[in-house]
Amino acid sequence: MSLPDVERGRRLPPDERREQILRCASELFAARPYTEVSVSEIARTAGVARGLVNHYFGDKRGIYLEILRRAVLLPVLEDAVPAGQLDGVPLERRVELAVSWFLDSVEPHAASYFTILGAGGVAEDPEVARILDEGDDLAARRTLELLGLDAERSTSRAAVRAYGGMAKATVREWVRTGALTREQAHALLRDVLMAVVATIEAEASGHGSR
Amino acid sequence: MSLPDVERGRRLPPDERREQILRCASELFAARPYTEVSVSEIARTAGVARGLVNHYFGDKRGIYLEILRRAVLLPVLEDAVPAGQLDGVPLERRVELAVSWFLDSVEPHAASYFTILGAGGVAEDPEVARILDEGDDLAARRTLELLGLDAERSTSRAAVRAYGGMAKATVREWVRTGALTREQAHALLRDVLMAVVATIEAEASGHGSR
DNA sequence: AGACTTGTTGGCACTGCGCCAACAAGAGGG
C-alpha cells in the first residue's frame, strides 16, 4: 500500500509540497468521510511529519475546504461549451447539450464527488455552505448562458440552482444506486429542464419584474 | 439559557430519560453541526452526567443517527393525504396537492432540517446514507400513490427520488436564501412534477418493461 | 426499616488535533 516512505526530510519548494499533500489528502477524503480521515494519516501517506500539514493548511478543516473547493469547481470549469457557436441552435437542442455536458463532466468524478461532499461531519459549516453555493451558482450561470437565458435574473438562477439539486440526485440514482440507466437519467433531466425553462420564461414575461 | 440544573441524580424511567436526552440533543444538533456539538454539552443541557448519554445511546454517532432518523421520517409520516378520497380528482389537481402537502409539512422544520442533514444532502456514512435513502424512498412512494401511479416500479421511484433532490433544493432557495417566494417555489415544483410524471408515463408505456 | 434493583455518576485511559521551539537540508558567498 504505502512505499517505504520516499526520502523523509527532503526539502521541496512550498508549492510542490503543498500540492503533494493536497493530492494525498484528496484521495483519502474521496475514499472515506471527513471524520474518519486523520491528519496523522494524511501526513503518513504523504511521507511527511504531522506538523507539516498544519503548517501548510493551518487546520484539518482548512485542507478539507481546499479540496472541497476544487472538487466543486472542477466539473463546472472544465471544457464549458463555447457560447459563441450556438446562435442558430434551437432551445430543445440546447437543453440536450446542457444535459449531456453535465452528465459527461460529472461521470468520471461522480464516485469520489459524493464522498467528498457527503462529509457527514462538517456539512453545515457556513464556509462549506458558501463554497457549495458558489459552485452551484456558477453552474447555474453556465447553464443559463448555454440555454440563451438571462443569467442575471436572480429568480432564474435560483430555479436552476434548485434544478441542480435534482441533477445531483439523478446522478446519484444512476451512478450509486444503479436505479436509472444513463439514458433514463438523461431523458428525465432533459424533460425536467425543459419544464424549468418554461417556468422561468413564464415568470419572466408574465410578472415582468426582476 | 440553562436553568440551575433541575434536580441532578433524580431517577427517571429509562424511556423518559432517553427521550429527554434525545430532545436536548436534537435542539443542539439543529442549531450547530455535528462536530461542534460535544457529548459533554448534550449531557450538561440535559442536566445529566456525560456517561449517561453513552449509556443510552452507546455512541455519539448513535444519538445522532436516532435524531437523523426522526428528522427524516417525521415530515413524511405526518398527516399524509388520505388516499381514498382522491378517485375523481384530475392529475393536475393531484400534483398541486402533492406540492402543497410537501411545502406545508416541511416549512416548520425546514430551518433545523438543513442543519441536521447538512448542506449537500448526501452523506457518506453508510448508515446515514441508508436512513436518508429510506426517508426519500418512503416519500417517493407516498408521492406516487398520491398521484395515482404505480409505486412499485423501481424506475418510477428513482425518478421521484431524484425529484426529491430538487424539492429539497427548492425549499432551500425559499427558506434559507430567500431567492424564491413560496409562490415561485410552488409553481416551479408543480411544473417540474408534471414533467416528471409525463416522463414516467412515457417510460412506463413506451418501453413497457419493469 | 433493611435489602435489593438499577438508574446515575465521575474519573481513567486513549485518540486526535493545533502549536511551537529546535533541527537540518540545501543554496549562496567567501
Place this chain on the structure above:
DNA sequence: CCCTCTTGTTGGCGCAGTGCCAACAAGTCT
C-alpha cells in the same frame, strides 16, 4: 571547499473530546 544563513521540516507537549467501567445511591419491594 567549508562556513553561514535561510527556511522547509520535524517531533513532542498540552488540550479537548470520547468511550468505558466500577462505585454509588435513589427508589422500590417485602
